[in-house]
Amino acid sequence: MKLKILLVDDEKDLLNILSFYLKKEGYDIEEAANGLEAFEKTQTWHPNLIISDIQMPLCNGLQLLEMVRTLPPPPIPFLFISGYAGSDLMASTQLKEIQHFISKPFKIKILLDKVKSLSSSPLDIAVGH
C-alpha cells in the first residue's frame, strides 16, 4: 500500500513542487493550506505522515499537532518544515518535543531521506506521549 502523506503549507508554490517530488517517489499526497483544512483532511483521509509548516494563518502547525493528538490511535507522526528558526515560537516547550524538523530552505534529498526513514521505522516515529 502507498504511504499517505498530508502536506500542509500556506505557500501554494511550495506545496506544488513538494508534492511533485513526493509523488515521483511513489507516495500518495494530499495538500492543505492551513491547520484547519489539514485537520479535516486528517479525519477523513487518515494520512500515515503529516509534513507541516509551523506558521500558518487560522491554525498553525503546533495547534494542528495538538488537535491531531486528540484523535484515536494510531498516532500520526509529524515532520515539521519551517523557515522561522530562532524565534520565540521555536523556544516554546511544545516545540522541544518535536523530533522531526527541517528548517527552510532545504535540499529535497534531505526531506526525501527523512520521509523514507520515517516510513521504514513506524515504531520510532510516534511523536510525544
Place this chain on the structure above:
Amino acid sequence: MSNAVTTLLTFYTITIVINIAIASLQYAFYRSRVHITILFYWIGILIAAIINTFFTDLNFQLVLFAGTGTFISQTILGAFFCQIRHVSINLKLILSLFLCTTLISYGVSVFNNNFSLYSLIFIIGATAPLLISCHQVLKSPLRPLTLIQKIFCFLAIIMSLHYTTWAFTRPQPELFDLGLIVAMIITSILSILTPTMANEYSLQQRMERLETEVHLRAEQLTQAEQKLWESNKFASLGRMAGGIAHEINNPLSIIYMHAENLKESVQAGIVDTEEVLRSTTKIEEVVERISKITTNLRKVARDKNTIQKNWEDLQKIINETTSLCNDRMKISDISFTLHSPPGPIPFYCNSIEISQVLLNLLNNAIDAIENTQKKEIHLTVEKDASTLIISIEDSGHIDPQHIPQIMEPFFTTKSIGKGTGLGLSISKSIVESHGGRLFLDMSSITTKFVIELPYSENTLPMEKSL
C-alpha cells in the same frame, strides 16, 4: 616726619593692606590667576612705600630701591591688565628698557650728582612696563574695552606721570607730601578698579567655560539622540527579523527545489521544455518576491542622514512599510486592513523617518495583540485640504495608568529584549519635526494612535515631481 605725613602714610598703608586682603579673598573665591597677580601688585606697592619712608638720604641707593619696587609693581599691574585682555606681556622690551635706564641712571649719578636727573632717567624705565602693557592691549582689538578698563588705561597714564614727578618732589618735603596725597588718590581709585576688573574677568571666564560646556553637552546630546534613533531603528527591524527570515526562506525553498528538479532532468537527459519554462518562471517570480523584501528593508534600514526631506508619495511609504510587517502579522494571525484614498499622496518629508514612525506603531500594535483573542489592526489614511491623518488602531487596550507615560523615553511594558521603550518618544519627535503631532486618541475604545501632519493639496506640480 610731620604728623600729617604719618597720618597720610598710615592711611596709605591701610588702603594697601585692605587691597591685599580683598585680593586674597577674591582669589579664595574665584581661584583665578588674575587675583594672584593683583595680590602681588599690592604687596609690591607696600614694600615700595616702606622703602620710600625709611630711606631718607637722597642718593642712587634710594632711587635703586624705590625705583625697582615701582618697576616690579608696575610690571605686575601691566601683566594683570594683559592677562585680563588675553594679551601676552612684552617682557623682553620691558626688561631691556629697565636695564638700559638703570645703567644710564647709574652712570649719570657717578658723573653728575643731580638727584632729579638720574632718578628721572631711572623712573622712566621703572614706570614704562604699565604704559607698554596698555599699548599692547590697545593694539590688539580682540574685544572692545569695558568702561572700567578704559578708566584703568587713563589712570595708568596719570600714574606714570605722577611717578616721574617723584624725581622732582622727593627732595622737597612740602611737594613730597602733596605727591603722597596724589598717590593716595590714585591708589584709592586703583583699589576700586582692580578688584572690579578681576571680578569682571573671572565672571567672563566662568561664562565662557559654561558656554563651552553647554556647547559640548549639546553636541553630546545630539550624538546620543542619533544613537537612540539608531538603536530604536535596529530594535524595530530586529522585531521583524524573524518574520522576514520566514518570508525569505519560503521562496528560497521553492527556488532550491525547482533548481534541483532542473538539474536532475538535465542529468537524466530528459529536458521537458515546458517544465523548464515553468520552473524558471516560478524561480523568477519568487526571486522578485525576495528582492521586494530586501529593497523595502534597505529603505528602512538606511541612515536617515543620507537622505533629506523631499516630495514623497506617502501611499508608497505606507505600502513598503506595512509589507515589512505583513509576515509578523500573518504568523500571529492578525487581520490587517488598510484604508486610504486612491492615488498617490504627495508629501514633503524624510521618507525613512516616516516609515520609522509607522514601523514603530505597527510593531507596538502587533506586540500588544499577538497573544489576545481578537487580533485586528486598522491603518487609515484620511486627508483634507490642510491636514493628513494617519491612524493606526489595534484591538488591544492600554492600561489607563500607563497612558501618561507612554510617550516618555525608555518607558516600556514589554519584556527585556523586546522593546527599548524608545519607539513612541522617537516617533513623536519625528512627527513633530515634520510640523505635526502624534497622540493617543482617547475617544477610541481600543488603542488608536493618530499621526496628524500638515498637508497642502495645492502644491505646484513642479514641486511634486514624483
